[in-house]
Amino acid sequence: MTKKLLLENVHIEGINSYDVYRKNGGYSAVEKALKKMSPDDIVEEVKKSGLRGRGGAGFPTGMKWSFLAKPEGVPRHLLCNADESEPGTFKDRYLMEKIPHLLIEGMILSSFALGANQSYIYIRGEYMFVLRILEKAIAEAYANGWLGKNILGSGFDLDLSVTPGAGAYICGEETALIESLEGNRGNPRMKPPFPAVQGLWQRPTVVNNVETIAAVVPIVNNGGDEYAKIGIGRSTGTKLISASGNINNPGVYEIELGLSVEEFIYSEEYCGGIKNGKKIKACVPGGSSVPILPHFLITKTAESNDRLMTYESLAEGGFATGSMLGSGGFIVYDEDQCIVRNTWNFSRFYHHESCGQCSPCREGTGWMEKVLHRLENGRGTMEDIDLLWDIQGNIEGNTICPLGDAAAWPVAAAIRHFREEFEWHVTNPNEATKRNYGLISEKVFEKVNA
Amino acid sequence: MSEEIQKFKVTIDGKTIEVEPGTTILNAARQIGGDIVPPAMCYYSSLKGSGGKCRTCLVEVSKGSEKDPRPMPKLMASCSTTVMDGMEIKNKSSERVVKARGGVVEFLLMNHPLDCPICDQAGECHLQDLAYEHGHSKTRYEFNRREFDKIDIGEYIKLHMTRCILCYRCVYTANQLTEKREHGVLKRGDAAEIGTFIENSLDNEFIGNVIDVCPVGALTDKTFRFKSRVWYTKPMDASCNCDKCSGKAVVWMIGDEIARVTARKDEYGEVKEFICNDCRFNKKDTNQWNIEGPRKIKRHSVISANHYEKETPKHTTLLNKA
The missing domain is CATH 3.10.20.600 (Ubiquitin-like (UB roll))
Structure with a gap:
């Protein structure tokens, strides 16, 4: 059995309610932090733990926190990025659905460490049911004195709220998330200035993934060194x-x-x-954005x-x-899956989710999808494969935010490793069509004919 | 007390200049001038927040600064990257830049209708210039192009979204120049469009300036549409007494008649003094204007190629190429 830190208590009946969570050692980290530790101590523990951002980029969290500008008299904010929309990723949803209090506990600890008195959880619009779970949990936390004014008599105030997005993958990019939270169109901002200097309402802001924030709880409980021993x-x-x-x-x-x-x-x-x-x-x-192996x-x-x-x-x-x-x-x-179809499916997603702000991504993602669709349906040519390679090369690295890269990488990797399959689609158009529309559509045809 | 500001030394394509801290690479290049200036389709120096979107001004930073000489791994948007002391930048001398820019131009032209023969902007179009310089002669895009219906937004302005490259300039202009912005960007990705959402007219004193800031023919002047090709008109500096704006404009004349009025643009196509709707649309009589003399158009474009007071012979490069 491997050691579990986040999901250890996930199977306990009723762990999503405050009472059960508290009985199983919940909020002990907040007690420890607010009574015995200073904000800098927590930052130090997180640095020692070597925790890296769990949202995708893997940037060391302690370092990110230490970049936060702390000008006198300007409020700071902590945002939790729960806009989990990457195809194939559903870990944050599980965590928030099963143990919402773990995230709230992490938010309290992280906000205390960063000196933020107003924190937000930005959740994707499709997770409306999770939003209700979180809101219930937040209400419980308020009722039991873990949120609000003067928490545990430490003088630390924290207000926490959940804001739903409208269902856009792009709002998982931190600056687009901030724009969306401010009530604007979710377009990524130019960097610099980075959110750590000018984020939400031009104030210093840290944006962290759900899992990253939840991981602060075991780090505070057991110490950063203990956490660093794993891995x-x-x-x-x-x-x-x-x-x-x-x-x-x-x-x-x-x-x-x-x-x-x-x-x-x-x-x-x-x-x-x-x-x-x-x-x-x-x-x-x-x-979906990382290269296929x-x-x-x-x-x-x-x-x-x-x-x-x-x-x-x-x-x-x-x-x-x-x-x-x-x-x-x-x-x-498995061996029956078609890589071309899969790549087309991914690029369809990026085409749909591109915000349309900068030209390579706006035009390139749509172009790639159309070319891949053509290849998939046995109407492609050998030149199309080189064309795809060219398009992805023109997108990658030339866009404002990483969505352009995320759209380009899967296409590049698929061509790099599975070029033969692309070529097979060109040379065997009939078989390609049949195999890809697969068993399901054949059954549908049978039904229609009968 | 001496208040000498430490100036930053920047080298762009081998030409060095000292600029003030906080200057962007693009503005440093414009201070040097000439061939080394990267093209810019969305950046507009007087509009806050503009820039970074079109990606045509990408440059390679081959040396970060004197202190940290590492090159930057990615190509940087020169309109929004500020200079550091000792920075070395490659624009046209970098193969990566030339390739990336070719790619961006291809993307911009992909869904552009290329209806220059019937477009009012032809001759003074930034996209046209860019395509001449960096575009390919044949497109590789074989699918249907994006199309939109033409929309009347107000009494004087026509929006032809099909031509738009989504530079957001008109949105920023309306936001920052007028009292109330009534249009913006709707939808996302390649379905994004400029619009008013509910059919609405844009009518306020300065909205006409969106025509001037538009780098392509997406927003055109209804009082001038299809009247004449711009290179058949004579630009004259003119001024009038106007209580709303500076009254400094350019009148474009056919014979003795004023065909259209625009604001005065510099060599990068940027307006420094915006003019009001009254001057732009309603003063079409020569009596209303004090005509100062022929306007020298410094831009490298067809509009200046066919004109009687050429600034330098360099402007005819397009014709020489042919």
């Missing part, structure tokens, strides 16, 4: 992984960073192997090292033979 190298602690695709046990798992990918996919404790005894074909280890690069890196679930190991080999841990959306494909 390998610069990847410390535990990580929630949302596993999906052709595996026996899809779901959310908390793993210790440093677990081998092979164990994660094949052990009964986690994914439980590939469904129906099929072979694995490919894997996207960190949500072909079967021979999943469990071993190009240098024949064991591939581990860490930020470093998954990225080994750069984009040529590696990928990224990203937000932990682990998608597994």
Whole structure:
């Protein structure tokens, strides 16, 4: 059994209510922090823990916190990014749905550490039911004196509220999130200035992922050093992984960073192997934006090292033979899955979610989707593959926010590793059409004909 | 007490200049002038918040600063990146920049109707200039182009969204120049459009300036539409007594008649003194204007290529190429 820090109590009946959560040691970290620690102590513990942002980029949280500008007389804000919309990622939803108080406890600790008196949870519009769970939990926390004025007599005030977005992936980008929270159109801002200097209402702001904020609770409880003992190298602690695709046990798992990918996919404790005894074909280890890995690069890196679930190991080999841990959306494909169709599906998502502010992403994502759709349906040419490569190259790195990169990477990786499959679609248009529209549509046809 | 501001030394394509701290790379380049100035479709120096969107002004920073000489890994938008002391920038001398800019121009033209032969902006269009310089002769885009209906927004302005490149300049103009903004960007991605949401007319004293700030022919002057190609008209500096604006404008004449009135633009197509609707749309009689003399258009475009007082022979490069 691996050590669990976030989901340890998740199976206890009624853990989403305040009383049960409190009985199982909840809010002890707040007691400890407000009574015995100073804000700087918490920042120091988080730095020691080596916690890295769980939202995708993996930036060290302690360092991010220390960048926060602290001008005299200007309020600061902590925002929790719960706009989890990456295809393949659903870990934050699980956490907020099951143990909402863990997030609230983390918010209190982080706000105290940063000196923020008004904090917000920005949740995606599609998570309306989670919003209600959180609001209930917040009301309970207020009622029991964990939020509001003068918490535990420490003189620290904190107001916390949940704000839903309108359902835009782009609002998960921190500056777009801030714009949206201010009531504007969710377009990313130009950086610099960074949110740490000028964020929400031009005030210094820190934006952190749900899981990052929740991880502050065990760090304060057990100490940063204890947290840093878990994991390998610069990847410390535990990580929630949302596993999906052709595996026996899809779901959310908390793993210790440093677990081998092979164990994660094949052990009964986690994914439980590939469904129906099929072979694995490919894997996207960190949500739809990260490069896809072909079967021979999943469990071993190009240098024949064991591939581990860490930020470093998954990225080994750069984009040529590696990928990224990203937000932990682990998608597994078996031998029957069509990579071209999958790539088209992803690029359709990015086309739909591009905010349309800067030209490469606005025009390029739509173009890629159309070309991929054509290839998928057996109407593509060999030139189309080179064209796609060119388009993604023109998008990558030339946009305001990382959505452009996120749209370009999966296409680039699919062509890099599965070019033959793209070519097969061009040379076998009829078979390509049949196979991709697959069994479901054939059954539909049978029904219609009968 | 000496208040000497420490100036920053910047090198762009081998040309060095000293500028004040806080200057953007683009403005530093404009201070040097000439060929090394990156093109800018969305940046407008008098509009706060503009810039960074079109990505045509991307440059390579080959040396970050004197203190930290590491090059920046990504291409930077020169309109919104401020200079550091000792920064070295490559614009046209960088292959990466030329390639990326070609890509951006391709993206901008992808959904553009290329209806220059019937477009009023032709001849003074920034996208046209950009395409001449960086575009390919053939498009690789084989799908249907995005199309919108033409919309009348108000008495004087026509919005032809199909031509729009979503630079957001008109939105910022309306926001910052007029009392009430009634239009904005609707929808997202490549379905995004400029609009008023509910059919609404834009009528306030300064809204006519959105025509001047539009880099393409998406917003056109209804009092001038289809009257004449701009290069057949004679630009004259003119002024009038106006209690709402400075009254300094350019009148574009056909024979003795005023075909249209615009604000005075500098060589980068930027208006420094915005004019009111009255001057722009209603004063079409020469008696109402004090005509000062021919206007020298410094822009590198067709509009100045066919004119009688050429600034320098450099402006005819387009014709020489042909």
